[in-house]
Amino acid sequence: MAAAESRTAGRSPALARALLIAVALSFLGLFLVLPLLTVFVQALAKGVGAYAAAILDPTAWASVKLTLLVAAIAVPFNLVFGVVAAWAIAKFEFRGKSTLITLIDLPFAVSPVIAGLIFILLFGSHGWFGGYLKVHHIRVVFAVPGIVLATIFVTFPFIARELIPVMQAQGKDDEETALSLGATGWQTFWRVTLPNIRWGLMYGVLLCNARAMGEFGAVSVVSGHIRGLTNTMPLHVEILYNEYNYAAAFAVASLLALLALLTLAGKSFLEWRQPELRHAARQGRDRTRREIT
Amino acid sequence: MAAPAAAFEVKTLSPPPPPRRARGVLPGFGLTLGYTMVYLSLLVLIPLSAVFIRSLGLGWGHFYEVVTAPRVVASLRLSFGASLIAALINVIFGLIVAWVLVRYTFPFKRLVDAMVDLPFALPTAVAGIALTALYAPNGWLGKWLLPLGIKVAFTPLGIVVALTFIGLPFVVRTLQPVLEDLDREVEQAAATLGASAAQSFVRVIMPALWPALLTGFALAFARAVGEYGSVIFIAGNMPMKSEIAPLLIVTKLEQYDYAGATAIAVVMLVLSFGLMLGINALQHWALSRHGGR
Numbered sequence: 001m002a003a004a005e006s007r008t009a010g011r012s013p014a015l016a017r018a019l020l021i022a023v024a025l026s027f028l029g030l031f032l033v034l035p036l037l038t039v040f041v042q043a044l045a046k047g048v049g050a051y052a053a054a055i056l057d058p059t060a061w062a063s064v065k066l067t068l069l070v071a072a073i074a075v076p077f078n079l080v081f082g083v084v085a086a087w088a089i090a091k092f093e094f095r096g097k098s099t100l101i102t103l104i105d106l107p108f109a110v111s112p113v114i115a116g117l118i119f120i121l122l123f124g125s126h127g128w129f130g131g132y133l134k135v136h137h138i139r140v141v142f143a144v145p146g147i148v149l150a151t152i153f154v155t156f157p158f159i160a161r162e163l164i165p166v167m168q169a170q171g172k173d174d175e176e177t178a179l180s181l182g183a184t185g186w187q188t189f190w191r192v193t194l195p196n197i198r199w200g201l202m203y204g205v206l207l208c209n210a211r212a213m214g215e216f217g218a219v220s221v222v223s224g225h226i227r228g229l230t231n232t233m234p235l236h237v238e239i240l241y242n243e244y245n246y247a248a249a250f251a252v253a254s255l256l257a258l259l260a261l262l263t264l265a266g267k268s269f270l271e272w273r274q275p276e277l278r279h280a281a282r283q284g285r286d287r288t289r290r291e292i293t
Numbered sequence: 294m295a296a297p298a299a300a301f302e303v304k305t306l307s308p309p310p311p312p313r314r315a316r317g318v319l320p321g322f323g324l325t326l327g328y329t330m331v332y333l334s335l336l337v338l339i340p341l342s343a344v345f346i347r348s349l350g351l352g353w354g355h356f357y358e359v360v361t362a363p364r365v366v367a368s369l370r371l372s373f374g375a376s377l378i379a380a381l382i383n384v385i386f387g388l389i390v391a392w393v394l395v396r397y398t399f400p401f402k403r404l405v406d407a408m409v410d411l412p413f414a415l416p417t418a419v420a421g422i423a424l425t426a427l428y429a430p431n432g433w434l435g436k437w438l439l440p441l442g443i444k445v446a447f448t449p450l451g452i453v454v455a456l457t458f459i460g461l462p463f464v465v466r467t468l469q470p471v472l473e474d475l476d477r478e479v480e481q482a483a484a485t486l487g488a489s490a491a492q493s494f495v496r497v498i499m500p501a502l503w504p505a506l507l508t509g510f511a512l513a514f515a516r517a518v519g520e521y522g523s524v525i526f527i528a529g530n531m532p533m534k535s536e537i538a539p540l541l542i543v544t545k546l547e548q549y550d551y552a553g554a555t556a557i558a559v560v561m562l563v564l565s566f567g568l569m570l571g572i573n574a575l576q577h578w579a580l581s582r583h584g585g586r
Binding site for chain 2: 249
């Protein structure tokens with residue numbers, strides 16, 4: 001075995017190996033590191049004072065608060081859905097399971113702009129429910145509810161698609177044992193299932209939250225861009241940028257970039273705790289597909 | 294006639310189906326599946342169907358007129374064309390990155406591996422302004438490219454750059470687990486039998502990678518077609534030249550041209566769904582061929 005190993009190592013010359021590593025690192029440096037670096041350099045281009053002023057600006061603050069609010073509503077909604085859908089799909093056999101999984105993934109195949117458009121078509125002034133909402137003085141589109149709806153739509157599959165493979169891998173033996181020992185369904189869920197899936201759950205929440213806070217296209221279409229009222233952080237970045245206030249735009253953007261880095265750090269931590277999470281989504285899908293076909 | 298009879302025979306020989314109450318051991322099937330269906334319908338299926346139903350109201354003639362307008366055709370061609378180029382770039386470099394990450398060791402490998410997910414975590418608007426700042430004529434990279442006569446920002450080339458960034462993780466992340474699972478003994482056997490490194494790559498490794506490459510390509514392509522946030526800053530957004538289809542939807546919405554926006558959305562959705570189905574079928578075929586070896 002060792003002899004064979006060294007033989008192949010000898011066949012793959014060190015030069016080719018160095019070349020491939022250089023190409024890969026240059027590509028990643030060019031497309032990942034440089035843009036990330038740019039954000040922070042541009043944010044501090046006019047000094048720390050200007051950076052602080054841009055972040056402490058009241059409209060910037062309002063956008064931070066709105067972003068946190070939207071994520072605080074959208075993520076729990078998709079969290080409950082993710083757990084419930086994963087329970088149904090992972091613990092039971094039924095017809096049309098693969099179709100259901102495909103439908104849950106559907107929002108990933110829809111352009112964010114179209115995700116915004118559909119809520120305009122439903123709740124806009126010319127939309128299906130536009131007349132009703134107008135009579136009752138309820139604003140959905142160009143207001144916070146529309147932003148929340150669009151965010152829920154684009155982040156819809158995140159938690160479910162992480163949890164389904166995790167729950168499938170767990171099987172249902174633990175739960176059946178708990179039930180046979182006299183636990184109720186709820187007790188089984190809280191004391192057995194939830195502790196089993198907690199890392200996967202956090203993983204899904206982390207990814208869902210990153211997208212919810214960073215979503216641009218869908219939110220841009222339904223927000224109406226009212227400063228201080230319906231501007232999330234990404235939309236605030238756009239407005240500042242379009243006003244040629246680059247340093248301020250990059251200052252707010254740097255907060256979002258920090259969030260991205262924190263997300264990556266959290267993701268790496270969870271993958272270190274639970275290595276199966278790394279490729280869980282993909283393998284789970286393949287397994288489901290194989291089981292069905 | 295013989296085949297169904299044989300199938301019937303096999304069926305009777307297989308063990309009897311589990312008793313009806315097997316599903317009933319764990320509680321909550323009806324509740325969780327019901328909740329899943331209702332939530333999915335209310336937030337995804339019904340809103341998405343609104344686009345199709347609204348487009349029916351246009352009438353075929355008007356619909357055809359909207360989607361064959363030169364500006365619309367140009368934007369669709371640009372969106373799909375640039376996405377195709379970006380996805381192909383990601384297939385080539387994604388393969389190299391995945392290979393390097395799985396097969397070789399080098400300093401900071403874990404950090405590099407974690408960074409690959411940056412495009413998932415970084416809000417698209419932030420990516421957009423960062424790439425624009427990099428490639429603008431006075432930017433870090435644009436400054437060097439300009440004397441060579443290469444303009445990236447505010448041209449279709451800039452769109453390809455942004456879409457490459459957005460699609461980068463997909464190919465790497467779909468290839469990694471497949472490369473990790475690849476049986477190295479097969480390669481060693483090929484080497485022992487006198488195959489060169491290149492031969493063994495083309496004849497032994499590539500056939501095993503095709504399905505994953507195709508999946509990664511499809512995911513990167515689908516994501517790129519609908520992308521909005523990272524593109525609009527770098528694109529320049531000139532009608533007929535550098536205006537992507539999602540932007541045209543937004544433009545039509547801002548002009549209260551709901552019919553026009555809906556028509557373009559329908560074309561985009563149908564093209565993307567059709568493409569995904571086609572690639573899914575192709576992948577299924579590749580997987581069954583490879584699996585049956």
